[in-house]
Amino acid sequence: EAQVTQNPRYLITVTGKKLTVTCSQNMNHEYMSWYRQDPGLGLRQIYYSMNVEVTDKGDVPEGYKVSRKEKRNFPLILESPSPNQTSLYFCASSPMDSVPGEQYFGPGTRLTVT
Amino acid sequence: GNSVTQMEGPVTLSEEAFLTINCTYTATGYPSLFWYVQYPGEGLQLLLKATKADDKGSNKGFEATYRKETTSFHLEKGSVQVSDSAVYFCALTIYGNNRLAFGKGNQVVVIP
Numbered sequence: 001e002a003q004v005t006q007n008p009r010y011l012i013t014v015t016g017k018k019l020t021v022t023c024s025q026n027m028n029h030e031y032m033s034w035y036r037q038d039p040g041l042g043l044r045q046i047y048y049s050m051n052v053e054v055t056d057k058g059d060v061p062e063g064y065k066v067s068r069k070e071k072r073n074f075p076l077i078l079e080s081p082s083p084n085q086t087s088l089y090f091c092a093s094s095p096m097d098s099v100p101g102e103q104y105f106g107p108g109t110r111l112t113v114t
Numbered sequence: 115g116n117s118v119t120q121m122e123g124p125v126t127l128s129e130e131a132f133l134t135i136n137c138t139y140t141a142t143g144y145p146s147l148f149w150y151v152q153y154p155g156e157g158l159q160l161l162l163k164a165t166k167a168d169d170k171g172s173n174k175g176f177e178a179t180y181r182k183e184t185t186s187f188h189l190e191k192g193s194v195q196v197s198d199s200a201v202y203f204c205a206l207t208i209y210g211n212n213r214l215a216f217g218k219g220n221q222v223v224v225i226p
Contacts, residue, residue, distance in 0.1 A: 004157075031212045042203060042218035043158075050212070058213070090157055094212060099165055101146050101207035101214050105157035 002027045004106035006091050012112045013081060021076045021109050023091030030096040032074040033058070033103070034066065036087040043090065049074055050096070081113045116141045118204050120217035128225050129196055135189040135220050137178075137204035145206040147171075147180050147187040148214070152201040161189075161202070199224045 004025045013019055025032065033048040035058075045058030049068040063085055065077040074093075078085060088110050092103040121136040139145060146165045150158040162171030167182035176191045187204060204217040 033213075040218060043214075043216040045213060048213065092158075096212070099146060099163060100212045101148050101205065102160055102163065103158075103212075103214065105150075105159070107157045 002104070004091055004093055004104050006089075006106040006109050008109060009107065010110050012114065014114055015082055016080050019078050019081060019111075021078075021089060021091075021111070023074045023076065023106060024072050025074075025091075025093040025104070026072065027093060027095070027104065028071065029093035029104070030071070031103075032068065032091065032093045034064070034074070034076050035090045035092065036060065037090060037108075038087050046076070046089075081111075083113050085111065086113050087111060116145065116206060116208060116215045118206055118215055118217035120204050120220055124221035124223060126223045126225065127194060130193045131224075133189070133191045133194045133198070133222065135202055135204075135222070137187045137189065137217060139185050139187065139204075139206050141185075141206055141208065143208040145208055147178070148205040148207075149176070149178055149187070149189050150203045150205060150216075152203065152219070154200070158203065194222075194224045196224045196226055198222060 007022045030051045034046040035043040044060045047066040049055045091106040094103045148163045149161040151161045152158045162173040164171040164180035170179045178189045201219045203219045205214045
């Protein structure tokens with residue numbers, strides 16, 4: 001089944017404790033992206049990647065890191081999480097030869113930082 | 115810059131009622147327009163799209179027409195069901211750029 005998977009789905013952590021949220025897709029998509037969803041703000045893009053070893057900042061990159069060493073994986077790293085990073089996070093992917101904007105979303109990771 | 119504006123507030127309506135969610139946009143270049151839907155506890159799914167002016171996107175009884183003259187892409191459905199309860203997001207991207215700009219979303223609640 002074609003899908004985008006994220007792990008973990010739920011995570012409660014404390015301020016300053018490094019964490020990684022994994023994202024994997026099995027559709028051989030070149031483009032991958034991370035978003036955060038907050039009430040009243042909709043979805044905002046954190047980072048995106050056009051292909052392996054090619055990443056760039058989105059609209060709200062502060063406090064986050066990403067890497068793209070393999071085509072299928074795009075982990076999101078919070079090196080020192082803070083309470084303002086409590087949010088619902090989505091990973092998405094799409095092929096570069098599709099209509100730009102047709103993205104496939106993962107199920108989401110709900111992160112709480114205390 | 116590129117941005118999308120959706121009408122404020124949740125939408126509550128009865129089953130079989132007519133649904134309209136307004137979406138207007140600001141963009142440089144020639145945007146493609148999208149509606150995504152998020153069912154409770156799930157990720158977003160593409161509902162419909164339109165890639166050029168006057169195109170009408172449609173899916174699952176929902177429709178939206180790309181109106182360049184009014185920079186709008188309003189979502190409509192003639193007779194909603196309880197299963198249509200979800201959050202609906204309008205979005206745009208510019209040709210050749212895979213980045214999506216989302217509106218804030220509208221919660222739709224359909225009451226039996």
